[in-house]
Amino acid sequence: MTERDVLVIGGGPAGAAAAIVAAEAGARVTVFEKGLPGRDKICGDGLTPRAVAALDQLGVDLGDAHRIDGLRMVANRTVRQLDWPGIPPFPAHGAVWPRRRLDLRLMELADKAGAELRWEHEATPVLDGRRVVGVSANGQEWRGDLVVVAAGAPGAVARLLGAERDQREPFGLAIRTYAESPRHAERYLEACLTLRDESGTAVPGYGWIFPAGDGTVNIGVGALSTMRGFKKLNLNRLQDSYRSLVQESWGLGPDLERPRAWRLPMSTVRRHGPGWVAIGDAAGLVNPMNGEGIDYGLESGMLAAELFLEDPITVPVRYDRIIGERFDAFLRTGRRFSFLIGHPTLLRTGLRFAVGTQGIANVTLQVMGNLVDSSTPGVGGVTMRVADRLLGLADPVLRATRAAA
Numbered sequence: 001m002t003e004r005d006v007l008v009i010g011g012g013p014a015g016a017a018a019a020i021v022a023a024e025a026g027a028r029v030t031v032f033e034k035g036l037p038g039r040d041k042i043c044g045d046g047l048t049p050r051a052v053a054a055l056d057q058l059g060v061d062l063g064d065a066h067r068i069d070g071l072r073m074v075a076n077r078t079v080r081q082l083d084w085p086g087i088p089p090f091p092a093h094g095a096v097w098p099r100r101r102l103d104l105r106l107m108e109l110a111d112k113a114g115a116e117l118r119w120e121h122e123a124t125p126v127l128d129g130r131r132v133v134g135v136s137a138n139g140q141e142w143r144g145d146l147v148v149v150a151a152g153a154p155g156a157v158a159r160l161l162g163a164e165r166d167q168r169e170p171f172g173l174a175i176r177t178y179a180e181s182p183r184h185a186e187r188y189l190e191a192c193l194t195l196r197d198e199s200g201t202a203v204p205g206y207g208w209i210f211p212a213g214d215g216t217v218n219i220g221v222g223a224l225s226t227m228r229g230f231k232k233l234n235l236n237r238l239q240d241s242y243r244s245l246v247q248e249s250w251g252l253g254p255d256l257e258r259p260r261a262w263r264l265p266m267s268t269v270r271r272h273g274p275g276w277v278a279i280g281d282a283a284g285l286v287n288p289m290n291g292e293g294i295d296y297g298l299e300s301g302m303l304a305a306e307l308f309l310e311d312p313i314t315v316p317v318r319y320d321r322i323i324g325e326r327f328d329a330f331l332r333t334g335r336r337f338s339f340l341i342g343h344p345t346l347l348r349t350g351l352r353f354a355v356g357t358q359g360i361a362n363v364t365l366q367v368m369g370n371l372v373d374s375s376t377p378g379v380g381g382v383t384m385r386v387a388d389r390l391l392g393l394a395d396p397v398l399r400a401t402r403a404a405a
């Protein structure tokens with residue numbers, strides 16, 4: 001049996017961020033990743049300014065990423081090209097960084113910081129009563145003061161720890177592929193907010209083209225579970241119909257790989273317990289308003305490691321409290337919002353308003369990107385305060401009248 005300080009299950013952005021911070025400070029860290037180096041993650045590869053700030057904090061050089069200046073919102077015939085606002089502490093730019101390269105870079109940094117990387121190791125928490133005391137993988141056992149669960153959307157590890165998705169809360173599904181495009185070097189993400197399913201029902205979600213700057217674009221669609229008929233929604237067909245919409249304007253070549261779908265967890269019933277914390281997707285930390293989770297993975301990973309360095313014993317309880325203070329209100333508002341836009345009429349009306357003028361569309365971008373909170377001065381902050389309050393009051397009605405079948 002091997003003794004370590006921190007054992008991290010999962011080598012995505014969340015796990016790597018925790019490992020970098022803990023190892024840099026001298027903790028003995030092992031990361032278990034079931035995939036091989038360079039493994040892919042189904043993702044849009046989009047980094048908001050918030051995610052860029054988190055990468056900066058980790059000391060990651062973004063030279064290999066494609067810089068992005070803003071977002072082009074498309075809603076039927078309305079097109080709004082918006083620059084990232086540059087509201088401190090976030091920079092005025094985002095990026096697109098294909099996950100094969102981003103995740104490998106982060107793991108390389110973890111390695112450089114002194115963490116031990118165990119590729120092709122599928123890890124399982126080891127319990128002593130209710131307390132997680134280590135992990136087992138590939139027939140070996142490791143003991144550690146803290147087990148950081150960074151295993152992505154809940155699966156076997158979450159089931160073992162009772163940390164699954166909260167069934168009462170919404171979640172998302174999204175699909176993506178890559179294609180070559182002459183517009184691959186553009187500096188704006190593009191999002192189409194007016195998707196419809198085969199029966200013509202408005203889909204709460206969006207279709208995206210994210211230029212990667214390497215000859216290719218990432219193209220995909222995502223939908224929230226709050227829509228009527230969600231269980232029957234065929235993501236492949238939704239992807240095909242979005243593709244045909246943008247095929248000509250983006251000069252898209254054939255798909256470079258089969259479109260692949262994955263879950264976007266937006267809640268968890270538990271994100272800590274004796275000896276362990278969950279971070280990133282494993283903690284349900286995905287923004288319901290835009291499906292982004294890389295930033296929350298990085299931030300929660302760094303936080304878990306910082307708290308460990310302060311006091312290894314009390315990490316789980318302090319982590320749960322601080323992560324709650326930082327994200328719970330925003331994510332709760334986002335989930336309530338997703339119930340609201342599950343109703344096609346409200347979605348259509350809301351969208352008309354959200355992109356109605358350039359000024360309102362800018363606020364929509366700030367709110368959706370979690371670049372403002374209710375304490376930020378200006379219209380964005382006021383919007384968050386009002387949305388928090390109103391959606392909170394409407395919560396019981398929203399749940400009782402949810403559109404999803």
Ligand SMILES: Cc1cc2nc3c(=O)[nH]c(=O)nc-3n(C[C@H](O)[C@H](O)[C@H](O)COP(=O)(O)OP(=O)(O)OC[C@H]3O[C@@H](n4cnc5c(N)ncnc54)[C@H](O)[C@@H]3O)c2cc1C
Pocket residue numbers: 009010011012013014015032033034035039041042043044045046047048051121122123124150151152153155157173174175176220261262263264279280281282286291292293294295297
């Ligand atoms: C189609 C799609 C598009 C998206 N687009 C964006 C986007 O543009 N921007 C954005 O910010 N977010 C996006 N997201 C969300 C984003 O991909 C996730 O939020 C992010 O990957 C979460 O990082 P993580 O480190 O928590 O988990 P992951 O990236 O899922 O990493 C978890 C890792 O754990 C490993 N693992 C799992 N179980 C074990 C085990 N038992 N032992 C060892 N290893 C294990 C897995 O192999 C994996 O490498 C998208 C998601 C989808 C599905």
